[in-house]
Structure formats: C-alpha cells, structure tokens
Amino acid sequence: MTAPGAPHFDAAFRDDLRRLMAWRRDVRHFQTHPVDEAVLTRCLSAFSAAPSVGLSEPWRLIRVSSPAARAAAITNFETANAQALAGYDGEDAETYAGLKLSGMHQAPVHLAVFSDEATTKGRGLGRATMPEMLRYSVVGAIQLFWLAARAEGLGVGWVSILDPEALTEALDVPKDWHLVAYLCVGWPRADHATPELERAGWEARAKSLIVEDR
C-alpha cells in the first residue's frame, strides 16, 4: 500500500546514495572562499527532515561568525588538542602531532549545534527511560545535513576536541542547551574516498561488519 505521491527509489539512485556515503568525509582542509547562502540554507533544511524523539526537534543552531566567538572556539580547540597530545607517548605522540584535526582557521562557516534539554515539544514521549534520545536526535539530524552538504560538494568537519562547557559559556546560549557538535563547513581542498586518519596511518577501517544473533 503506497501513498499517492510516495516516491520509488531505483537501483541507480541507490548506487548514487552509496557513492555519496562512501565519499562523505570528515573534512579538515578547506578552501577559504565563502559558501553561497542559498546552498547553505538548502543543506540546513535537512535538519527539518530528521527524525526526533517524540517529534521534539531539539536541535538548536548557532552560526559562529564574529571574530571574538571564532577566536574563543579556536583557542578552546587548541588547548584541548595540546592536552590530548600530552596523553600520547612515543610513536603515537609523533603521529598525533602530525595530524590536522580541525579546519577551523580556514572553514568559512562554523556551526555550533546544541540539544535543548528543556524543550517540552513532544511532551517527553520516548525519552522517559532514555533521556539521551534528545541528543541522539540532534546527532541524527547532523548526519542528514552532512550528506546534504556532500551532495552539494561541500565538506563538513566535526570537531570534538573541545571543552564543551567552556565553549557553551563562551557562546552565551540558554543554560539548558547542551553542546552536541561543533561543525566546520566549506569547500574542501580535495575529495577522498578514504578517511584522513586512514591516509595518515592512525587507524584503518574494519574489513567487515559483524552481526551476531541472539
């Protein structure tokens, strides 16, 4: 039983979708020229198509544009990254030091994405036993945005080497907003089918997916 207007997706579309997923990278090397606002708006509209627990739509977006706010975010990252480096020894430390883990200096668009932990939208449905579902809803929406951006040729990089409390304070958002992600968005300097951490020799993808039975 298919609704009137329900789309059918054929094998050619599925092949393209697989290619999109295969070439979606976490990008840290950006060109500095701006992203057209219409293109960015199209990508951001993916948020509104995302599933959310109880239809709570808890995503809250801050575009970090002012020099002061950007500087606070970059300093936050650099501090956390230096602390992370100090946690590695020997060859690991050497490899880690050589990794480029954020494109914050170059990326024209910075987005801080929060979950509104105080939202009453959805009236709590689906999150009584798993309150983390609010944040998971935000993560799912980010994934859709990421694909939409890649389909436009844009790159997205998710920076998690941050002190989330300090960054939240620096961005002056309502107290019930919880930082889920800090995203850099822009035109990538190159396209790759292989993750940067794999190209840099830090880690490799698993050969196969294991599904166990119960």
Place this chain on the structure above:
Amino acid sequence: MTAPGAPHFDAAFRDDLRRLMAWRRDVRHFQTHPVDEAVLTRCLSAFSAAPSVGLSEPWRLIRVSSPAARAAAITNFETANAQALAGYDGEDAETYAGLKLSGMHQAPVHLAVFSDEATTKGRGLGRATMPEMLRYSVVGAIQLFWLAARAEGLGVGWVSILDPEALTEALDVPKDWHLVAYLCVGWPRADHATPELERAGWEARAKSLIVEDR
C-alpha cells in the same frame, strides 16, 4: 581539486535525496513477510560508511531473532510503555494510549545496536573531552542505515521506550557494550510524508529552522 573517480552529484540527485529524507519515517506498522537477506545486507553496509570518532567504528549489532530474546524485548517495551502512560493525565493520557509506539510484534527484523565503550580502536582520538562521541558515532551510522533502508522501500522504527539496562542484560552482550538503539525493520504497511505523531495529533513539526548568530 577533485580526486580521480570523485563523484559529482547533480541537482536531480539532490532532489531525490531530499525526497528520500522527506519520506523517511519512523515506522511502526509493518507487514510480517521476511526481508530478503541480500537487501538487508546491502542496507547494513551503510554502517561501514559512517563517520566515527577517531575511526573507532564502535557500532556492535545484535540481530534479535530467537523467540526468547524477542519476547524479552517486547515485554521490556510493554512494561516501559505502561509506566510512560501512567505519567500522563487527561487528554494527553488518552491520546498516548491510542498511539502505536512500536511495531515489534510484526517487524520481521529486530536489531539491537550497541556502542562498545571499551574499544581501543582509534586510540581515544577525539573523545578525551567528549566521551559521548562513541555513542554519537553509532547514532550517525544508524541514520545512514535508515536512509539506505528507505531507499530500498524498507521501513525502520526506533524503539526507545525501553529499560536499556534490563534489555542489555537479557541479550547477554559484553559488559562494556552500551545500548544505543533498538530497531524494527521490515516492509511498511503504508508510506507517508508526515510523521505518525503528527498524523495522530500528538505533536507537529516546526514551521522553520532558526539559526542564531554569535
């Protein structure tokens, strides 16, 4: 600078991708006939294309097939759902009681998706200050699976009205695995562009996405 073989995605593909996202629903009404294994495998391969913090690939999948394991999951949901209902009053309680919040009885495929909190893959990169990135990586992978399934015409329903500790214990998984999601997968009884909670009058989607500046 585009790598050899890097795909270009055109406006027609982006339109189809938007349609895919717009018609991706949380499905609770399934047909009972089985899902072809080759189709399911194709959808599951989306997990391996997902981004993960430090390339940790922390997703662990359990296919819940045995009558005993399914019964435990269904009882777990029914208990949590009765408790949730008891938390609503008046009209809310009446509406809640009329909602179908899981398709566990009909869906041919049940997947419990965990995050392996003890994985050393990725050597901790990117999660020193935000350890939740492991679970977020699993959520992102689920979102890709969801789209891949919808592109095949399959429906996915995410059940979060569960006691995650009790379900984890019932499924007898390693102690460091943390339950992120319980998914029902199968052929939907109908296709919809509107969320079921909106059709049932529980909640409506926001009219627009707000992006604030800092």
